[in-house]
Amino acid sequence: MISEKMTQLGKKRSVIRELFEYGNMRKAQIGAENVFDFSLGNPSIPAPEIVTETMLRLIKEKDTVALHGYTSAQGALPVRQAISDDIINRFSAEANPNLIYMTCGAAASLTISLHALINQGDEVIVLAPFFPEYRVFAEKAGAILKIVKCREADFQIDFEALGKAINSKTKAIIVNSPNNPSGVVLSEASIRGLAELLTAKSKEFGNDIYIIADEPYRELVYGDVSVPYIPNYYDNTIVCYSFSKSLSLPGERIGYIFVSPKVCDCETVYAAVCGAGRALGFVCAPSLLQYTVAEVLGKTSDIAVYEKNRNILYEALTDYGYTVARPDGAFYLFMKSPESDAGAFCERAKKYEILIVPGDDFGYEGYVRICYCVSTEMILKSLEGFKKLYEEYR
């Protein structure tokens, strides 16, 4: 008998994937240019030139046996040193290469961190709306997932609800800012409030409560918005970072875990991270990618296109009458469905060849997610459909 749980997980396709497949079918039937596929968060702008140049140079110039050989399980030391320096320089935070663990992207960073922290039956809090894979990762690690909804008015933290959700079993809270699916950046006031609340609750229950900061969208922010660096506000923070979105490299699978030196008994927590990485088989992240990212830290793809897309969509949709959470980052827009059943609204949108995802899977009913990491041309072509779709509800 094989694992029933894993079989079910493997068979169950996410709503997003279903929609993506539907989109491919429609593209084959009516032409890709006539389908407005806003379903998947796959970066639409190329990786910066410097990434390709660095990779080619490394392949040509570096000793290929060393380049393609195993690095240390936790990642090559010079790479971890470069990342540590970058954290110190960019965020004025304390860092140390011996507290950095290279991973295959944020998904691996999250699942390793959760396995490192969780004992069976511990609770992990997620702030809705949230990336649906959190449930899979947390439950696989033995945790019970607790959902706390953000305030509908601005998608910042609802501290009253969060305070009630924390108890003696709370081990961690996953914080994702800029957020998938809302695009909202948590304000400095929210992060300060969170730090205060967790400090008070840790004392009250006599347990350390960790923030797992899931940060694949850190660099994707628009205008003069800044994203507070959580280790500077709360000591027990583990950062799960990924280069998937900032460098448009999601298929290459590269990221890291950073255990802040301020974490209580940080060396033991890091040892647990190394142990979880080992137990899960996530050792020695792809070496070419490790060496590449170490040379391009702080660089991003040209995100001006995303900002332009955000502006066009946000302005048009609010003008038609939709209610939209104003996104300051990532490449998602979270829009209130004009009918309470967001799934029914998404079905209706298909009439106009518009593919958008109901918020239910993100723990937030009555909303839909629109990924705008697509061509500006496609967005402009889709607007008429969005307008007509809204008019159906007048």
Ligand code: PLP
């Ligand atoms: N966390 C969030 C919020 C995401 O949106 C994603 C991917 O879309 C991930 C984690 C996983 O990212 P990665 O490709 O780095 O595994």
